[in-house]
Amino acid sequence: xxxxxxxxxxxxxxxxxxxxxxxxxxxxxxxxxxxxxxxxxxxxxxxxxxxxxxxxxxxxxxxxxxxxxxxxxxxxxxxxxxxxxxxxxxxxxxxxxxxxxxxxxxxxxxxxxxxxxxxxxxxxxxxxxxxxxxxxxxxxxxxxxxxxxxxxxxxxxxxxxxxxxxxxxxxxxxxxxxxxxxxxxxxxxxxxxxxxxxx
Numbered sequence: 001x002x003x004x005x006x007x008x009x010x011x012x013x014x015x016x017x018x019x020x021x022x023x024x025x026x027x028x029x030x031x032x033x034x035x036x037x038x039x040x041x042x043x044x045x046x047x048x049x050x051x052x053x054x055x056x057x058x059x060x061x062x063x064x065x066x067x068x069x070x071x072x073x074x075x076x077x078x079x080x081x082x083x084x085x086x087x088x089x090x091x092x093x094x095x096x097x098x099x100x101x102x103x104x105x106x107x108x109x110x111x112x113x114x115x116x117x118x119x120x121x122x123x124x125x126x127x128x129x130x131x132x133x134x135x136x137x138x139x140x141x142x143x144x145x146x147x148x149x150x151x152x153x154x155x156x157x158x159x160x161x162x163x164x165x166x167x168x169x170x171x172x173x174x175x176x177x178x179x180x181x182x183x184x185x186x187x188x189x190x191x192x193x194x195x196x197x198x199x
Contacts, residue, residue, distance in 0.1 A: 056164025113161035126150035142180035
């Protein structure tokens, strides 16, 4: 019937509710992860860069423009009258354009499946179709033709659908394209005439 422990001396009774709450608070603090010591926080930049390098490259203007910039190329996103984006870039003094193709309902409405590297040259006189046939017969990469102004054009498509392309592989394709441009430049102007860039 007594509400206190008769063994407790008067004036030293234990508040059991407060004691239990204190134990719970101490246990909760002990379960928290220890804060890192000052100056011991790791630099996560390399991890972030590694993660970015594992992100597949898709037919996305922003992503490809950033990759071009990261690799030392000029990269300026512009838009057609209908809002379709394209990228203006260049390599070795030669300008080229990256077009986005195979878009689902238009670039504004859905993703694209491929890109096209494109460059054209002005020669000052009609370029012989026989020469474009000669190039196409001897080269695996980069198709050529004569545009409506009778100037030579070279293009190279890359398919980026079905999950995209690993970044290193895309960079290899970019290198193939810049080599194609240089080779085609020499092919078109093999008489030593300086290339006059059209686009």
